[in-house]
Amino acid sequence: MGSFVFSALFANGAVAAIVEIRIFLDKGPMIRPATLLSRRGTAMPIVAMVLVVVLLGVFLWLLDRSEREEEEHALIRDALWVEQSLRFQLASDVDRLEQLADTIGRSGGTDVTAAMRHLVTTNPAVERVLWLDAEGRIAASVPPVPDGRTVAEGAEPGARGDALRLAGSLGKRIYTAPYQLPQAGMGFDVVVPVYRGRGYAGALVGVFSIDDILTHHVPWWIAERYQIAVADSNGAVLGAKSRIAEPKPRRSHAIPFDPPGKGMTLVATVHRTESNLGRTVLVAAIFGLTGSALWSLWMVRRHIRRRLRAEQQLRTEHAFRKAMEDSLTVGMRARDLQGRIIYVNPAFCRMVGWSEPELLDRGPPMPYWPPEDLERCQAVFSTVLAGQAPPDGFELRLMRRNGERFDALIYEAPLIDANGRHTGWMGSFVDITERKRAEELARQQQERLQHTARVITMGEMASTLAHELNQPLSAIASYSAGCLNKLRADTVAPAELIPPLDKLSKQAMRAGRIIRRIHEFVRKRDPKVAPCDVAEVVEDSVSLIRADARKHGVRIEVDLAPGTPPVLADRILVQQVLLNLMRNGMEAMAQTPREARLLRVTTRVQNGAVLTRIRDRGCGVAPEVAETLFSPFFTTKKEGMGMGLNICRSIIESHHGRLWFEPAKGGGTAFLFSLPVVSP
Amino acid sequence: MTAAKVHIVDDDEAIRDALSWLLQSRDVQAETWESAEDFLAAWTPLMAGCLLLDIRMEGMTGLELFDRLRERGCRLPVIFLTGHGDVPIAVSALKKGARDFVEKPFNDNDLVDRVIEALAFDAEQRAREAGQASVTARLATLTQRERQVMDLVVGGKLNKVIADDLGISMRTVEVHRAHVFEKMGVKTAVELARLLASV
Numbered sequence: 001m002g003s004f005v006f007s008a009l010f011a012n013g014a015v016a017a018i019v020e021i022r023i024f025l026d027k028g029p030m031i032r033p034a035t036l037l038s039r040r041g042t043a044m045p046i047v048a049m050v051l052v053v054v055l056l057g058v059f060l061w062l063l064d065r066s067e068r069e070e071e072e073h074a075l076i077r078d079a080l081w082v083e084q085s086l087r088f089q090l091a092s093d094v095d096r097l098e099q100l101a102d103t104i105g106r107s108g109g110t111d112v113t114a115a116m117r118h119l120v121t122t123n124p125a126v127e128r129v130l131w132l133d134a135e136g137r138i139a140a141s142v143p144p145v146p147d148g149r150t151v152a153e154g155a156e157p158g159a160r161g162d163a164l165r166l167a168g169s170l171g172k173r174i175y176t177a178p179y180q181l182p183q184a185g186m187g188f189d190v191v192v193p194v195y196r197g198r199g200y201a202g203a204l205v206g207v208f209s210i211d212d213i214l215t216h217h218v219p220w221w222i223a224e225r226y227q228i229a230v231a232d233s234n235g236a237v238l239g240a241k242s243r244i245a246e247p248k249p250r251r252s253h254a255i256p257f258d259p260p261g262k263g264m265t266l267v268a269t270v271h272r273t274e275s276n277l278g279r280t281v282l283v284a285a286i287f288g289l290t291g292s293a294l295w296s297l298w299m300v301r302r303h304i305r306r307r308l309r310a311e312q313q314l315r316t317e318h319a320f321r322k323a324m325e326d327s328l329t330v331g332m333r334a335r336d337l338q339g340r341i342i343y344v345n346p347a348f349c350r351m352v353g354w355s356e357p358e359l360l361d362r363g364p365p366m367p368y369w370p371p372e373d374l375e376r377c378q379a380v381f382s383t384v385l386a387g388q389a390p391p392d393g394f395e396l397r398l399m400r401r402n403g404e405r406f407d408a409l410i411y412e413a414p415l416i417d418a419n420g421r422h423t424g425w426m427g428s429f430v431d432i433t434e435r436k437r438a439e440e441l442a443r444q445q446q447e448r449l450q451h452t453a454r455v456i457t458m459g460e461m462a463s464t465l466a467h468e469l470n471q472p473l474s475a476i477a478s479y480s481a482g483c484l485n486k487l488r489a490d491t492v493a494p495a496e497l498i499p500p501l502d503k504l505s506k507q508a509m510r511a512g513r514i515i516r517r518i519h520e521f522v523r524k525r526d527p528k529v530a531p532c533d534v535a536e537v538v539e540d541s542v543s544l545i546r547a548d549a550r551k552h553g554v555r556i557e558v559d560l561a562p563g564t565p566p567v568l569a570d571r572i573l574v575q576q577v578l579l580n581l582m583r584n585g586m587e588a589m590a591q592t593p594r595e596a597r598l599l600r601v602t603t604r605v606q607n608g609a610v611l612t613r614i615r616d617r618g619c620g621v622a623p624e625v626a627e628t629l630f631s632p633f634f635t636t637k638k639e640g641m642g643m644g645l646n647i648c649r650s651i652i653e654s655h656h657g658r659l660w661f662e663p664a665k666g667g668g669t670a671f672l673f674s675l676p677v678v679s680p
Numbered sequence: 681m682t683a684a685k686v687h688i689v690d691d692d693e694a695i696r697d698a699l700s701w702l703l704q705s706r707d708v709q710a711e712t713w714e715s716a717e718d719f720l721a722a723w724t725p726l727m728a729g730c731l732l733l734d735i736r737m738e739g740m741t742g743l744e745l746f747d748r749l750r751e752r753g754c755r756l757p758v759i760f761l762t763g764h765g766d767v768p769i770a771v772s773a774l775k776k777g778a779r780d781f782v783e784k785p786f787n788d789n790d791l792v793d794r795v796i797e798a799l800a801f802d803a804e805q806r807a808r809e810a811g812q813a814s815v816t817a818r819l820a821t822l823t824q825r826e827r828q829v830m831d832l833v834v835g836g837k838l839n840k841v842i843a844d845d846l847g848i849s850m851r852t853v854e855v856h857r858a859h860v861f862e863k864m865g866v867k868t869a870v871e872l873a874r875l876l877a878s879v
């Protein structure tokens with residue numbers, strides 16, 4: 001139990017050491033913190049754990065050693081005890097033999113057998129008692145000897161005889177060397193000389209069986225723990241308490257067994273160590289705990305490494321996102337559900353001119369709302385918070401800090417957090433002031449171009465238009481000259497002059513109309529989209545171009561569908577398209593025989609659009625030209641700019657219409673354009 | 681022969697009407713035609729007067745009409761009415777034998793004057809043509825010898841030289857000469873020469 005507490009304390013100490021290392025590292029200079037932490041952070045706990053294990057091992061080894069020493073002491077003690085006990089037994093047996101010998105010496109051998117028998121029966125270690133006379137013959141034997149064998153019986157020849165002689169001459173007891181007993185096992189003799197009076201009267205021999213001595217005089221509690229054996233000087237076992245063969249040499253202790261002596265030793269061998277279950281469990285538990293501590297340490301380390309990796313990734317990701325965010329030119333602004341700003345990116349700050357801290361936590365009205373547009377901004381704000389922001393963005397005029405106004409294109413999207421909760425609104429702002437300016441510039445350029453094209457068209461038609469204008473002017477001059485002639489001749493009734501003067505004024509109006517049309521057509525003006533009747537536009541255009549047609553010898557047929565619904569268009573631009581297409585058609589018929597030069601203009605209502613068709617009887621459009629017909633600067637004419645059809649198409653497309661061409665039946669080309677009817 | 685008048689061919693009704701009013705104010709008779717085709721269909725060699733022709737018309741142009749009329753032997757004097765840009769066309773028409781061109785808008789009484797001139801020219805031309813027809817008839821009455829004598833007289837030869845050339849007597853030459861003068865209705869050789877030159 002003590003060792004467990006010790007190891008637990010140690011483990012705690014190691015953990016504390018690790019914690020300290022961590023703290024030290026956290027406070028240390030932040031030089032490559034990750035690698036530093038990973039190197040020391042992993043090495044130190046492992047060293048500590050190894051130390052713990054080594055110390056535990058040493059501790060257990062010391063414990064084991066002290067136990068062994070204790071066991072050794074017990075062994076020696078027990079062996080000494082056994083030896084003493086055996087010697088005591090033997091001594092007491094030999095004492096009885098001597099008493100008997102003394103009795104025989106005094107009584108002269110009467111009633112010896114009974115005493116001998118008593119001795120044998122009460123002393124299990126004594127195998128046999130012999131009384132030998134002075135000549136070495138057996139006078140009595142208990143148990144009786146079956147034949148009349150003498151001294152030499154049992155022991156090696158002469159051994160007992162030598163002992164007899166020695167005993168007789170020395171007058172004291174003599175132990176023989178061990179020998180093989182006839183029954184089994186080894187044994188030895190104790191020869192006690194018998195003196196009658198002063199004379200040697202034989203000897204009393206006690207045959208002791210070593211096995212029996214051990215069997216009867218070694219107590220069970222010794223036998224339980226040790227194997228007690230008697231060995232000779234060569235180590236050969238002469239007898240043992242139990243004869244279990246030991247698989248491997250165990251600790252043993254040998255003590256000289258004297259008497260009987262003769263090199264005999266008493267050997268006590270530990271044959272069963274006490275199995276200390278509690279301690280084994282304890283050791284197992286300690287090692288188990290150490291193992292699990294190591295394992296958990298390793299797990300912690302792995303966890304930390306994973307965490308570090310994740311943190312590193314997070315840092316990288318964060319840096320990446322930050323860089324991305326900082327590099328954006330699109331302003332980002334997040335608001336919570338109440339409309340307070342919770343986030344702005346640098347681009348947004350740059351755009352409006354207020355810094356992040358100034359903007360954060362601001363609610364409406366925002367500082368970047370222009371004062372004149374407050375209501376509109378407030379309305380848009382409410383729309384967005386109500387979740388009704390248009391998904392394809394909306395435009396709003398905002399204000400910079402320096403008071404400059406700018407147009408922003410704003411996209412609002414709900415802000416959803418990691419748990420899927422709607423926490424606010426994220427808006428992205430694109431400054432489209434420049435774009436709008438560019439668009440406006442492009443539009444103006446387009447208008448200028450269209451206007452230039454109109455002026456060029458008029459310039460090209462100038463001579464024919466002059467002719468057209470000459471018609472009424474000539475008529476006017478003729479009428480007036482005629483009237484003057486009549487008046488000068490004084491032969492006229494005033495009533496006669498009324499019809500020509502009437503006609504004159506009509507011609508003046510006609511001239512005025514022509515001039516107005518030209519002026520309207522050429523005048524620089526802003527596009528004015530309004531519902532207009534295509535039929536009227538066609539008639540106007542035809543009247544403008546009729547003089548030109550006459551010059552080219554081209555007949556113009558106009559076929560207008562009755563009651564065409566109005567279209568939403570700028571009539572002058574549509575007129576420009578018509579004039580361009582009609583002039584192209586006329587020019588295409590330069591090689592056509594004069595009688596066949598016919599330009600046909602028709603209007604039809606089709607699929608919710610007014611379709612205008614201008615068909616010539618010209619040379620048609622060559623297939624290789626067809627693809628590039630509408631590209632800018634493409635022309636088949638000598639003096640052409642190549643802008644006509646291009647401008648026509650862009651005009652029609654700006655009216656959401658379509659302009660195309662197809663080969664006409666019976667030769668020539670038909671150009672068609674459609675303009676959507678005004679939806680009621 | 682129809683009465684001489686001004687034929688106005690113009691597809692603009694106002695021009696036609698105004699011109700005819702103007703001409704009428706100067707007591708010039710005018711007839712109007714809506715298109716070149718109409719006039720061409722109605723034309724006969726007997727038409728007298730002059731032609732006021734607009735160069736630009738739908739369908740057949742004035743110039744085309746002029747060419748067609750010339751092909752058919754019409755010798756009516758033609759005055760073209762032209763716009764500002766059409767002067768080169770008018771010049772080429774003049775080269776083909778048109779009488780005149782007037783640029784619109786025109787000085788009206790000037791136009792009328794030119795029309796009257798053209799009418800007079802036409803009348804004279806027609807008269808001359810009529811005269812020429814009589815000269816030819818008179819020439820046909822001459823004998824071969826009288827013809828020979830006449831050619832030599834017109835050539836400016838003296839009677840004596842003529843007599844030598846023809847191998848006849850001076851007296852015979854004088855008789856033939858008298859016959860020629862009588863038949864041709866002239867009194868002098870100069871008159872005869874002028875008459876022959878007009879044919």
